[in-house]
Amino acid sequence: MKGVILAAGRGERLRPLTDDRPKVVLKVANRPVVEYVLENLDPFVDEFVMVVRYEKEKLVETLGDEFNGKPITYVEQLPGNGTAKAIESAEGHVGDENFIVVNGDIYFEIEAIKELISVFRRENADVALVLKHFDDLSHFGEVNVEGDLVKGVKEKPGKVPGYANLGIYAFRPAVFEFIKRTGLSERGEYEITDTLNLMIGAGRKVVHALYGGYWNDIGRPWDLLGLNEYLLKNKxxxxxxxxxxxxxxxxxxxxxxxxxxxxxxxxxxxxxxxxxxxxxxxxxxxxxxxxxxxxxxxxxxxxxxxxxxxxxxxxxxxxxxxxxxxxxxxxxxxxxxxxxxxxxxxxxxxxxxxxxxxxxxxxxxxxxxxxxxxxxxxxxxxxxxxxxxxxxxxxxxxxxxxxxxxxxxxxxxxxxxxxxx
CATH class of the missing domain: 2.160.10.10 (Hexapeptide repeat proteins)
Structure with missing residues (x-):
């Protein structure tokens, strides 16, 4: 199984720290953020595929061509923005195998991947994604569930409790068929959440794993301080x-x-x-x-x-x-x-x-x-x-x-x- 890491974004909200480098190479507790992602994926994959674009040379310089002895392949993101387009960029490198996709600018514990793979295999699903319950979904899309099944993904519903998508997925290769049918969202991007809704509408099996551990979406400068505190306190x-x-x-x-x-x-x-x-x-x-x-x-x-x-x-x-x-x-x-x-x-x-x-x-x-x-x-x-x-x-x-x-x-x-x- 291959692990696909989405690392093409500039990280505008993290400027000026991303003026000359992708956000995934910013160091927290003296290690690049992306290394924590690779570390947690490492036990479950035999190869890494890194989807890159902005200042990609800095990322290649930081990681080199392997991590813990497993090869890293760098793939330029296809024209267009959004997570669906980024995942599509890896199509030629995952072949006909099932694969894991993770946003490169998040922090999570290894239990998230364990739960993801467990439910993906147990349910013989087409897609599995990791969800976490939040009391306030103002900054998240809401994921509607029924048992283990995902029934749909909505835009940000406001300050209400519910389940949010954490940006950690397991896919069968059939996802690429639906990505190619995914149109532009209202904000001008090709969103993987729109792809998921297409799959659900077509009767494909989309399931979820619930995660209760620490998670950090490193989107703003103060998120770096929060993650730094967590790592120093716990690791x-x-x-x-x-x-x-x-x-x-x-x-x-x-x-x-x-x-x-x-x-x-x-x-x-x-x-x-x-x-x-x-x-x-x-x-x-x-x-x-x-x-x-x-x-x-x-x-x-x-x-x-x-x-x-x-x-x-x-x-x-x-x-x-x-x-x-x-x-x-x-x-x-x-x-x-x-x-x-x-x-x-x-x-x-x-x-x-x-x-x-x-x-x-x-x-x-x-x-x-x-x-x-x-x-x-x-x-x-x-x-x-x-x-x-x-x-x-x-x-x-x-x-x-x-x-x-x-x-x-x-x-x-x-x-x-x-x-x-």
Whole structure:
């Protein structure tokens, strides 16, 4: 059986973190999101088929041509958007075998795949999909069921309880016949849910497996923080492979990678994960649910809490990084502070694709892209985004989003904004 992973999307809602890479390669707990998908599929498949499009070279570079000794085949998505078109792209690579399809930008536990395959085989079904019950279906299509059978999939019904489709499927090859008959949806995409409705209408057997475990649809920046917290809380093992100087306090569980040096006075309260060849301290405070990548520097008088700092980034002097995401190869100047709490303690709202969305979090700091340079004594308001490749000059108060590649400086008490170069 082959495992098909849908990884062609850009991830617009995750910008600026996806400015130059597909969302499935973003690291959470120091591993690309797509690796968690591959890991859970691995026991059930003999080959992976990766459907790609946007910045596909970054994904190939990240994964290579195999995972745990099983080959990965990369397939360009056919023209057109939507999950049905993405699945159709894999037709020539799955042949006449049954196959599994998983969205590449979700997190789930292995039990979801076990239940999926069990019901698919037991019911001798044409399709099986994994469902989860939610109290609020505002962000999900509703799946109507009768026993093990799926009777139909509807658009988002609003704030009502019900079963939602998690983006995990088992198919017989007959699905391709129905995908080719699937028309464009109202939002201009070829949706696999429309294909399922066609199959149900034609009398094909579509069944479901119920899943009660943790699941995360990584669609917005704060979803990365939620997944990071879950992984560190539930999966982290205490392992110290780097060098820890005398005078360091470590409260387990903390993972410290090879080549990393933790200098005297550092105080680390787990769960915390630190990658390889990083420099930590002296005299810093790293609080729970923090991931720090490879080749990073967290230095003197720096406090980091519930945050993701990606590879090659630095918070070297007098910084506070709280409930924030810092992309790769970004540097925070001395005195840079990320504010993470509104004065009224209300939920932080974040601009996503031109409109403000409630993050559901009353603590959320900055979302900083890749290759950003931040000057000294910069203050960043809660929920603000700084685009990749930007330069923030000394003393700036970042009270609105900064587009990618922007220069922001203070001159004669005025903030000047312009494109770099």
């Amino acid at each position: 982290l093992e205490h392992r110290v492979m780097g060098t820890v100087e005398e005078g360091v306090t470590i409260v387990p569980p903390v993972e410290i990678g090879e080549g990393t040096v933790v200098r005297s006075g550092a105080y680390i309260v787990g769960p915390v994960k630190i990658g390889r060849n990083s420099k930590i301290g002296p005299n810093c405070f790293i609080r729970p649910y923090t991931s720090i990548g490879d080749n990073c520097h967290v230095g003197n008088a720096v406090e980091v809490k519930n945050s993701i700092i990606m590879d090659g980034s630095n918070a070297p002097h007098l910084n506070y990084v709280g409930d924030s995401i810092v992309g790769e190869n970004t540097n925070l100047g001395a005195g840079t502070i990320t504010a993470n709490l509104r004065h009224d303690r209300g939920n932080i709202r974040v601009e996503v694709k031109g409109r403000l969305e409630d993050s559901g979090r009353h603590k959320l700091g900055a979302i900083i892209g890749h290759g950003v340079k931040v000057g000294i004594n910069v203050t960043i308001y809660p929920g603000r985004k700084i685009g990749s490749g930007s330069f923030i000059g000394p003393g700036v108060i970042v009270d609105e989003n900064v587009p990618s590649g922007t220069l922001v400086v203070v001159k004669q008490e005025k903030i000047l904004r312009g494109m770099k170069g």
